[in-house]
Amino acid sequence: MALQTTGLEFFYLSVDFFENDKILLVEQELGSRATLLVLRLLARIYHKGYFCRWGKDECLLFTRRLPEGCTADYVQQVVDALLERGFFSKVQYEKFGILTSESIQGHYFEAAQRRKRVEVRADYLLIEISKYKNLYVDGSNVGISTENVDMKTGNVNMKSQSKAEESKAEQKNEKDSSSFCSPEKKRIFAEKETFSSIPVDGKRRNTSGLVEALQQWGIGDDNLYKIVGYCDYGVIGHPIWKILADMRMSGGRIHQPLAFIWSRLRV
Template sequence: MARPTKVGLEYFPLDVDIEHDDKFGLVVATHGILGIGIVVRLLIKIYKKSYFYKWEEREQLRFPDNTGVDINQVNEVINTCLKWGFFDRNMFEKYNILTSHGIQIRYLEAVKRRKEVEVYKEYCLLSKKEINECDNIVIVNLNFDNDTIYLQSKVEESKLEDSEVEDSEVDLESNKINKIYNHYLSKNVINHKKLTNEIKNEVRARLKDYSVDELIKAIDNYSLVFFSNLHYFDHKYPLGDLMREKSISKFLDESDPINNFKDKNKEKKGVVPNGERADELDAEYNFDRECSLGF
């Protein structure tokens, strides 16, 4: 028999600076040491289960066991947590669960080595970008029927194309990254087998400063310089390395790489590895450049 999939945590991180957290500090200011104890026990309940804890009649009746704390005191602390945002009020009012964005982030960090982690779409407080950056998240839907939760559907591994958690900005960014990746592959510098998270992160960082067209043109410039016998630059950049600011900036049109990397000591005409003549590539570059300048 297969071992049951582990969901909860055996331990969880408690920041030593939590007392300086504004949300937690307001709970402590209101309820003192009792508030600290109740919050920590609630966090234990949450992380032992996963990233949320149902707070309904059954849980309320059992929570005070062996603590000597009145359930009304517990609910007062919870209400203060909801008031100041330590727990998410919307999730509590809509689904009767205790959770927060920070709790979900810390949970996913703790389970990042697990093969697959299910996250209920309705309970999810993560941004679409945060979801996309976690390789092992599987988004599932909840269907409420007579207070019973049924698993409706799983989101496939490709969260950008088929995910139930759709976001136009994430989809647009994904399309841009894929376009740049595929364009780089078309240059036959290095044949990457997979679009890794490392490559995605580097491309994503450059898209904050440059347009897709600028980055594609920079890749064209790099390819021309790399393969041309008329230029001395011959470093073979993987896409991730090329997308670093100090690398890609050398090949932007504004840096004039075609002239800057030209080898003055070589003949004007040479043959590049793919069989095209270097002078023909230069002519093609000059033609494109003149067109872009309106000549």
């Protein structure tokens, strides 16, 4: 039975990637082109999920889009070197003909936590997955998820109208008493209210990513969630993403991030 996997749009890359001993050794042995191939292999894997199949045919197809000089033989040499040094799991490759690793699986399952359902194969796994409640191992759920979340939109889908009404009632009670809560409870309330207000309109959003980015700039909760709502809850393509990118590239020249963000948003 073929396993259906859904890949990622972006993948994690450590700032220490180019200083990784395994990468440095492969580069020393096979040249700087090898590092480019590693990145392209990772992109291929995450595009498919937490592993990708690898054999002679896959190698030939992979080589078609590479720069001149990167032959199939050279690509396979790089893959073999990565397997020998443990960058990819040699056991899984020899047994199943796939490229994967513990770190790849960990990063993928972390990124896919907000999906409603992720299918995995038990014999492909290299890590403990009990904490991921949305994984279905060979068709069986590893845990009961408390939320039904669509990763692409970041929206929480209520399973029934009665549940939606119950949630609204709870939010009203929380709102009425929020002024008497501790700062931490107020933050939790504001976050819950924000995420429950995300429109169900089919637009792609990264609400949690926007919240995290604003928190990194020290934006307080009151202003943070105002900005999130103003920016259509982090809809992809909103000017806020360009503003945040400019801030990251500013070299520390922005000393009042809140004022800077609002000044750019209201242009």
